[in-house]
Amino acid sequence: MAVYINDTCINCGACIDECPVEAIVDEDDNPTGEEIYYVYPDKCVECVGHHDEPACATSCPTEDCIVWDVVGDSPEHREDITEDQRKNQASIV
Ligand code: SF4
Ligand code: SF4
Numbered sequence: 001m002a003v004y005i006n007d008t009c010i011n012c013g014a015c016i017d018e019c020p021v022e023a024i025v026d027e028d029d030n031p032t033g034e035e036i037y038y039v040y041p042d043k044c045v046e047c048v049g050h051h052d053e054p055a056c057a058t059s060c061p062t063e064d065c066i067v068w069d070v071v072g073d074s075p076e077h078r079e080d081i082t083e084d085q086r087k088n089q090a091s092i093v
Contacts, residue, residue, distance in 0.1 A: 002041035003054050003068040009036035015056035015066065021045055024056060039066075 002023075005015075015037065016024045023043035025031075030038040039056070046068055047054045057066040 001046050001048075002044035003039055003046060003056060003066050004041075005037050005039055005056075005066050006064075007034065007036055008062050008065045010062055010065075011035070011037060012061060013037075014059045014061060018055040018059045019044075020047065020050040020055065 005024075011027050013026065016026060021043055023040045023045075025038050025040070027035045027037060030036060032038060047056075051058075054066065054068060057068070060066050
């Protein structure tokens with residue numbers, strides 16, 4: 001369960017301070033070496049328990065730059081998360 005920043009990122013910086021779990025790093029700290037912002041998939045919680053939508057995507061000015069329904073085999077996507085899980089009353093994984 002994680003969002004992904006694709007190569008349409010323009011390095012504007014709008015998303016990084018919106019993340020409640022500090023999962024986002026800028027291009028200088030991107031472990032892939034790409035000159036774009038990066039989300040650590042092991043840190044990102046898709047804002048479940050924090051916001052109704054991924055806050056980074058809400059703040060991003062670039063359409064479809066931050067995505068979350070195409071990310072590999074992550075265990076569960078926010079669309080599948082129950083209300084109890086969203087309220088932290090049940091485990092997400
Ligand atoms: S979806 Fe939420 S937790 Fe994940 S990177 Fe974006 S702001 Fe952070
Ligand atoms: S808000 Fe969007 S375009 Fe700006 S740095 Fe974050 S992912 Fe890149």
